[in-house]
Amino acid sequence: MKRNTFWSWFWLAVGVLYFILPLIATFLFSLRAKKGVLSFLAYEHVINDPSFWESFLFSLVVAVFTILVSLLLVVPTAYWIRLRLPQLRTMIEFVTMLPFVIPAIVLVFGIIRVYSGAPFHLTSTFIGTDSLLVAAYAVLALPYMFRAVDSGLGAIDIRSLTEAAQSLGANWFTILFRVIFPNLRVAILSGAFLTLATVIGEFTIASFLVGIHAFGPYMSLIGQNKTYEASSLTIISFGLTWAFMGLLQFITRGRAESLAGAH
Amino acid sequence: MSSKPDSKPVENKRDAPQARSALSVWRDWLGVAPFILFAILFILLPSLSLLFGSFQDSKGNFTFQNFMDLFTPDIMGAYWVTIRISLVTALGGGLLGFMMAYGVTVGGLPRWVRSGLSTFSGVASNFAGVPLAFAFIFTLGRVGMVTLLLKSLGVDLYDKGFSLYSFWGLSFTYMYFQFPLMVLTITPALDGLRREWREAAENLGATNTEYWLKVALPILTPSILGTMILLFGNAFGAYATALSLTGGFINLITILIGSQIKGDVLHNPGLGYALAMGMVIVMAVMMTIYYFLRRRSERWLKQ
Amino acid sequence: MAFEVNSDVVKNVPADWADLLKPEYKGQVALAGDPRGSSQAQMSVIAASLANGGSLDNVQPGLDFFKKLNDAGNFVPVIAKQATVASGETPVIMRWNYSAIADKATLAGNPNLAVVIPKTGIIGGVYIQAISAYAPHPNAAKLWMEFMYSDEGQSYWLKGACYTARYGDMVSRNAIPADIADSLPTVTGVVFPSLDQLVASGKTITDTWMTVVGADVK
Secondary structure, three states: OOOOOHHHHHHHHHHHHHHHHHHHHHHHHHOOOEOOEOOOHHHHHHHOOHHHHHHHHHHHHHHHHHHHHHHHHHHHHHHHHHHOOHHHHHHHHHHHHHHHHOOHHHHHHHHHHHHOOOOOOHHHOHHHHHHHHHHHHHHHHHHHHHHHHHHHHHHOOHHHHHHHHHHOOOOHHHHHHHHHHHHOHHHHHHHHHHHHHHHHHOOHHHHHHOHHHOHHHHHHHHHHHOHHHHHHHHHHHHHHHHHHHHHHHHHHOOOHHHHOOOO | OOOOOOOHHHHHHHOOHHHOOHHHHHHHHHHHHHHHHHHHHHHHHHHHHHHHHHOEOOOOOEOOHHHHHOOOHHHHHHHHHHHHHHHHHHHHHHHHHHHHHHHHOOOOOOHHHHHHHHHHHHHHOOOOOHHHHHHHHHHHOOOOHHHHHHHHOOOOOOOOOOOOOOHHHHHHHHHHHHHHHHHHHHHHHHHOOOHHHHHHHHHOOOOHHHHHHHHHHHHHHHHHHHHHHHHHHHHHOOOHHHHHHOOOOEOOHHHHHHHHHHOOOOOOHHHHHHHHHHHHHHHHHHHHHHHHHHHHHHHHHHO | OEEEEEOOOOOOOOOOHHHHHOHHHOOOEEEOOOOOOOHHHHHHHHHHHHHOOOEOOEOHHHHHHHHHHHHOOOEOOOOOOHHHHHOOOOOEEEEOHHHHHHHHHHHOOOOOEEEEOOOOOOEOOOOOOOOOOOOOOHHHHHHHHHHHOOHHHHHHHHHOOOOOOOHHHHHHOOOOOHHHHHHOOOOOOOEOOOHHHHHHHHHHHHHHHHHHOOOOEO
């Protein structure tokens, strides 16, 4: 069917221009590390900086834990609501919208206030603080994860699957982990990648809980003190995130965005 | 997204009547217990703690002073600016995002454009804070790439009164992560606009405009509203970007909270918590408006 | 407090506060912090006040100076960093001299930075250390303080171009290595505000910055 795609291309061009120009400007600036010469010196500095790798890996590990924790929380819950407790749906949906109502900076202060003192004393140890970080990120990721998983569950017939598994003698554990989870692969991946992108670059919560151990505050620190490395770091982190997202696209063959928070 | 509890009565007939006992009910609740526990521990408790903190002064005595302090022109102004910037970027980002999403779904752009766009949107929607602020300074700052380019073409942006370090400059920067978010969330909804509906409408003689006004937009409204609220909240809570770009010269609530609690010069955490409570209230109001509007638009759908 | 100037962009390096008002610096001068929340920025305002007829107890001339700077269009309402100086976005900023010297070393000529102590209005800031009463390991903290105030610890601060609390004592005992001693900038006429003066000035600045200077982004 013949459709005039002029306006579509127009708006796309506007959008692409808006996206690309700041990146180009940053990239050009990052090449100026050596005076008068265009070079990748700034990139070398970043890649040779052990703190870059430490903080990036730290945030990566935190992201992985966050994804695991939120999956373990969200999938059984979303599943149970559909199957057994539909009356709880409104309340659970309300809870998953709460992280929008509470901005990150508010959340981190609440968490610090509650868990740094008695009886938890969680901020006295690294493990404690890191766990708080994972918990905080799980809260932030909650709306996206829930929506992705919920849409995914809606697309498969969980009732038949459950009954079939039950009739074959499976217990709930088996049903969840060997039947439901694998069927939600696409939804889980999409939620997981959004979470990954969010956690890696996150600044507010990380800066108050773990400081420059995490990637976001590390980027901010470099931004304060090192001009050219800051811009090359921007490009590198953008590129890395893009690579991960591209990986997701490849794995899910293009159905990813349909689950990234679909209504 | 809504499920119907259909086969529950059937199950009841299959199981022995006593099997649907208290134990099963308990087990059902057990399934959602971890989630509830998590929500209590990490959402409810911190929020309550902040609520209590907002009623305390620096010595820990109960006081309403923090909330009274909220009503100073400075702080009221800050709330207003923050709300304004959130509204502007939600609408602006929403519009551009919608147009782009439209392009790749209904608008008939090729497949590869769509996957490229969604990957990019996934990345860009999280591109905020220091990197974004710097990127825009390098682009549209006084000696930014685009500024200099335009200057060489004879257009001096800053002479004309434009400044990146203004309300509109910050809004423009915010939209960088707002409109990808819009693209990501509205694309599936646009996908849901079945071609048959459009063809049916055309069959009945509807023009393009009529189709949009009477068929497409009403169907899309719940999703559009939902995403706008998402965008609003996103901008409302943004901290790192504003701090890095205008560094406190723009009176945003998140920045005020940060200054109070960081304590470099000011140190009134009670006020910080009260400010935070104010934010929660504003967001709660917006969510209520959203639910109200959504109910109304869903009523259209049911017809 | 010093001026950190990108001398590749700014040919005429300003020597004093009054120079900043000149039209050649249009859109070039910035603070390295938000005066309502950053100690460094507030001290800049106090220093400007000293240079313009004010005193440590009267910070109003400083606020008026920034108002003039803003009205002239010289003031850029952005928090300046090394990157904004280097890119030419904010080529003239007010920064603690040790930070400026560090920036100069980091950038290593790309671009060239000039660190200028203004002729008038020379203010010094102090940093203090404290141990929290709720500290889980106060004795470890005390050991750290011991190290910081030992000769070896102090020499690290000196390497970073900061004057240390025990500077005078170390000089009298010739305890500073020659290369570090030479690299320390010599500044005379530095004024140190007291804590009370800082608090009072800080409050004035925080309360009236918006109304007096009006460099607010609406």
